[in-house]
Amino acid sequence: MRKIGPFRSFLLWAVWVGGSMGLPAFPFAAVMAGLSAGAVLLWPRARRRAKAVALFMLPLALGFWLIHGGALQLFFGGSVQPSRAVWALGLWLRILSVISASQLWLEYVPPPVLIRSLFAGRLPASWAFLLASPLLLAEQIRTRAAQVREAQLSRGVPVHGTFLERASSLTALVFPLVLGMLNELPARSAALDMKGFGLFPRRSSLAREGETGALPALEPAPQTFNGKVAELREAAFLAPGETKPVLEIPEFSVAPGDTAFLEGGNGSGKSTLASMLSGAVPEHRGGSISGNVRVLGEDVTARTCLAWSPDVQAVQQNPVLSLSGCTFTVREEVAFGPENLALPPAEIRTRVERALDLAGITHLGDRNPACLSGGEAQKLALASALAMTPRLLVLDEAFSRIHPADRHSLASVLRRQAREEGTALVVLEKPGNASSPWFPPAWHFRDGRLLPGPSPVCSRRPAAGSSLFPEKKDDRPVLVIDDLSFRWKGETSPLLRSLNAVLRPGERAALTGPNGAGKSTLMRLCAGLLEPECGAVLLGGVPVGSMAPGERAARIGFLFQDAERQIFHSTVAGEVLFSLRKSALSPDERMERMRQALSATGLSRKEEKHPLDLNSAERRMVAVASLSVREGDLLLLDEPTRDFDPEWQARFEEWMLSRREAIVAVSHDPEFTGRLFPVSWSLGGGRLTT
Amino acid sequence: MMKNRTLVLIALCIALNIGLGQAASTLKLPIFLDSIGTVLAALLMGPWVGMATGLVTNLLWGVISGPVAAAFAPVAMVIGLVAGFAARKGLFRTLGGAVIAGVVITLFVTLVATPIRTYLFGGVTGSGADFFVAYLTAVGQKLLQSVALTVIWTNLVDKIVACLVAQAVVRQLPGRIRSLFPGAENVA
Numbered sequence: 016m017r018k019i020g021p022f023r024s025f026l027l028w029a030v031w032v033g034g035s036m037g038l039p040a041f042p043f044a045a046v047m048a049g050l051s052a053g054a055v056l057l058w059p060r061a062r063r064r065a066k067a068v069a070l071f072m073l074p075l076a077l078g079f080w081l082i083h084g085g086a087l088q089l090f091f092g093g094s095v096q097p098s099r100a101v102w103a104l105g106l107w108l109r110i111l112s113v114i115s116a117s118q119l120w121l122e123y124v125p126p127p128v129l130i131r132s133l134f135a136g137r138l139p140a141s142w143a144f145l146l147a148s149p150l151l152l153a154e155q156i157r158t159r160a161a162q163v164r165e166a167q168l169s170r171g172v173p174v175h176g177t178f179l180e181r182a183s184s185l186t187a188l189v190f191p192l193v194l195g196m197l198n199e200l201p202a203r204s205a206a207l208d209m210k211g212f213g214l215f216p217r218r219s220s221l222a223r224e225g226e227t228g229a230l231p232a233l234e235p236a237p238q239t240f241n242g243k244v245a246e247l248r249e250a251a252f253l254a255p256g257e258t259k260p261v262l263e264i265p266e267f268s269v270a271p272g273d274t275a276f277l278e279g280g281n282g283s284g285k286s287t288l289a290s291m292l293s294g295a296v297p298e299h300r301g302g303s304i305s306g307n308v309r310v311l312g313e314d315v316t317a318r319t320c321l322a323w324s325p326d327v328q329a330v331q332q333n334p335v336l337s338l339s340g341c342t343f344t345v346r347e348e349v350a351f352g353p354e355n356l357a358l359p360p361a362e363i364r365t366r367v368e369r370a371l372d373l374a375g376i377t378h379l380g381d382r383n384p385a386c387l388s389g390g391e392a393q394k395l396a397l398a399s400a401l402a403m404t405p406r407l408l409v410l411d412e413a414f415s416r417i418h419p420a421d422r423h424s425l426a427s428v429l430r431r432q433a434r435e436e437g438t439a440l441v442v443l444e445k446p447g448n449a450s451s452p453w454f455p456p457a458w459h460f461r462d463g464r465l466l467p468g469p470s471p472v473c474s475r476r477p478a479a480g481s482s483l484f485p486e487k488k489d490d491r492p493v494l495v496i497d498d499l500s501f502r503w504k505g506e507t508s509p510l511l512r513s514l515n516a517v518l519r520p521g522e523r524a525a526l527t528g529p530n531g532a533g534k535s536t537l538m539r540l541c542a543g544l545l546e547p548e549c550g551a552v553l554l555g556g557v558p559v560g561s562m563a564p565g566e567r568a569a570r571i572g573f574l575f576q577d578a579e580r581q582i583f584h585s586t587v588a589g590e591v592l593f594s595l596r597k598s599a600l601s602p603d604e605r606m607e608r609m610r611q612a613l614s615a616t617g618l619s620r621k622e623e624k625h626p627l628d629l630n631s632a633e634r635r636m637v638a639v640a641s642l643s644v645r646e647g648d649l650l651l652l653d654e655p656t657r658d659f660d661p662e663w664q665a666r667f668e669e670w671m672l673s674r675r676e677a678i679v680a681v682s683h684d685p686e687f688t689g690r691l692f693p694v695s696w697s698l699g700g701g702r703l704t705t
Numbered sequence: 706m707m708k709n710r711t712l713v714l715i716a717l718c719i720a721l722n723i724g725l726g727q728a729a730s731t732l733k734l735p736i737f738l739d740s741i742g743t744v745l746a747a748l749l750m751g752p753w754v755g756m757a758t759g760l761v762t763n764l765l766w767g768v769i770s771g772p773v774a775a776a777f778a779p780v781a782m783v784i785g786l787v788a789g790f791a792a793r794k795g796l797f798r799t800l801g802g803a804v805i806a807g808v809v810i811t812l813f814v815t816l817v818a819t820p821i822r823t824y825l826f827g828g829v830t831g832s833g834a835d836f837f838v839a840y841l842t843a844v845g846q847k848l849l850q851s852v853a854l855t856v857i858w859t860n861l862v863d864k865i866v867a868c869l870v871a872q873a874v875v876r877q878l879p880g881r882i883r884s885l886f887p888g889a890e891n892v893a
Contacts, residue, residue: 032772067771074831081835082828087843106827117772126768141707145715145761146768152720160728181734189725193745193874196717197882203717204710212709255884298710301884321709340716585877627879 040105151340171568279460280660282630426452578638718742752789807865
């Protein structure tokens with residue numbers, strides 16, 4: 016039997032629905048309902064949907080009986096109209112027929128099939144995008160919501176309890192989620208522009224085999240461009256409504272085949288420069304450019320980010336934001352950009368395979384892009400950019416999550432590729448990383464200016480204090496991990512097997528181990544966010560699981576990996592004061608605490624700023640300051656120094672050494688843990704070695 | 706052709722509708738929370754974008770869960786449309802205005818949802834509201850009026866909450882994002 020395509024089957028469904036609603040109920044709708052409901056039960060693949068049909072239709076039947084069955088009418092002294100009951104039965108059968116037929120169609124055309132055929136079909140691609148992308152986003156929202164919930168729980172926001180409590184907690188859950196997602200909107204839309212989506216009225220599609228007809232020919236690009244690929248002179252970027260430039264670039268240029276390595280700390284202007292070069296100003300980055308910014312000899316503002324996409328690609332740090340959400344395999348994701356350029360299928364195939372090979376992810380070709388690790392996803396983002404064969408490739412901390420060994424091979428592949436093809440590379444990274452494959456830097460950002468040469472050595476000395484904080488006389492342990500085991504629901508073997516450890520007041524322990532060893536899980540167990548399978552975590556002799564969330568939050572401070580996810584106030588001060596909302600301090604004392612915390616975290620004079628307007632290091636410090644206003648017994652820090660430049664790292668270390676609490680920190684930085692953590696806990700194979 | 710920025714905003718707001726709607730039902734809250742994204746899109750980009758957000762949200766619900774949501778797509782469209790025009794009239798400048806906008810949206814929702822519920826589903830929803838409709842019809846109310854009353858009763862709080870949340874979100878947006886959306890000026 017020939018397979019019926021998604022659209023033919025949709026037409027069949029529409030005819031069926033029309034018939035069920037329009038033909039006389041008896042016998043037509045009744046027979047049709049019988050047929051389609053029977054099919055749901057008899058088709059093995061669709062049988063799991065029978066439950067959904069039943070869960071909808073049975074309460075509906077009850078409702079029909081209540082409203083139209085006449086029982087209540089009799090009760091209230093009215094009269095029963097049998098014709099109405101018959102009409103109601105007919106309507107119920109019509110609905111049954113439609114619902115069953117729909118479930119059959121949904122089973123026949125599952126979302127991936129539907130979305131692929133929408134993109135290959137004749138409908139405008141924007142409709143296909145709108146039906147596809149929210150599914151990925153909704154998945155990301157679910158993950159994010161779980162993280163936010165956990166972060167707020169550890170700050171003492173009740174998630175269970177009476178209706179009023181849950182409703183008031185809703186603000187602390189919904190706002191960080193929605194604000195965070197909106198905050199990433201420009202990055203997401205720039206990424207979609209960068210994939211050339213909507214550049215041509217019709218895109219080509221690998222799924223639409225054999226059709227090469229009226230594809231628009233690409234304008235022949237001037238391949239023999241010999242001048243500088245990017246050239247900036249007396250250029251500056253101004254934020255909206257400001258007169259003082261955020262970033263000034265006296266002079267900068269990069270020639271075809273060359274690599275420019277630029278260093279800059281958090282908030283120094285790296286991403287601003289990336290936006291300027293890729294045409295994202297002002298559409299995705301509010302503000303304006305002054306001076307002379309030329310890309311391929313052309314004024315950069317003469318084209319939009321979308322129109323620049325065939326020539327300029329910028330890869331941003333967070334790879335999740337650059338996923339199109341419209342594809343189901345890594346290979347399709349890399350092909351998405353070239354398809355938007357309406358290239359012939361053969362050309363797209365060549366480009367995709369080459370890009371996968373260059374990025375070293377050919378083996379991931381059939382994996383789901385949404386299920387990759389951080390490093391793998393960064394390689395995918397790189398491959399997607401390479402498949403567009405740009406002549407200017409901007410890498411904005413694009414390798415931060417890739418394993419150091421792979422970074423070097425990727426860098427040399429890219430360098431060679433650039434020389435052979437005449438591509439210009441602009442690499443933006445944090446300073447102070449001598450092991451960077453791009454070393455040494457030719458340019459650096461300093462005080463809002465881009466200057467030649469490597470950045471001067473960090474002015475702040477790294478904290479030395481390997482000595483313990485003066486111990487309290489009382490030597491009873493703060494934290495006792497007692498024969499602790501944990502197993503995820505549905506897993507056969509436990510992740511953690513009878514762990515034992517003790518931490519005394521003021522002690523600092525570094526928790527190390529390979530990816531997936533369960534470090535974050537152990538931290539959550541210590542914070543009482545997870546229930547152990549057996550054994551216990553005791554804080555001052557009391558199991559953490561048995562404490563009320565408020566008490567736990569007062570005694571344990573938890574800095575999460577993505578600490579900025581918890582932010583939901585519109586000022587730094589408001590966010591920090593939120594941690595003190597239940598304390599017995601007077602308003603003056605609270606303000607004093609807040610000021611001290613901000614000065615200890617380098618955020619003085621930022622009280623009234625919007626936390627989401629700050630750079631990533633400052634944003635993390637807002638979370639640190641929220642911990643800092645209170646003094647408990649234990650601090651849990653999950654990769655606290657990730658994404659810090661040397662200056663912020665030094666400031667963070669100073670803050671950490673000033674704390675009296677016992678500290679457990681997860682970190683992948685051996686230098687940091689070796690220097691500052693006298694106690695070492697190493698987790699591997701489900702066991703803890705101290 | 707829509708700009709990619711608009712497309713991504715709509716996609717995000719649809720995802721918010723779906724995500725928050727599911728969260729509300731798992732938290733067993735007595736409100737739907739499934740139109741916050743629609744109102745948000747309308748506030749940021751105007752009534753037509755709000756309407757598109759509502760439409761695609763329900764089409765997508767239809768693809769995920771079945772055709773009932775798709776049948777109510779006109780209702781979701783009206784929410785976005787009315788919220789957008791209310792914002793243009795300046796209703797979202799004050800807290801009280803947002804509450805009024807919620808009431809106005811509920812009235813329009815009632816106008817659109819009542820006929821769909823009555824004629825397509827016989828006034829039955831399969832939820833607790835059926836007892837209410839059954840009672841009203843039994844004591845002599847017309848079916849259409851009974852359904853309209855339940856629609857108002859189940860939607861009023863939800864739509865007011867949606868307006869207040871969307872308004873608060875737009876107010877709390879960092880300046881960097883706010884400056885990208887012309888519509889945000891209508892929300893002081």
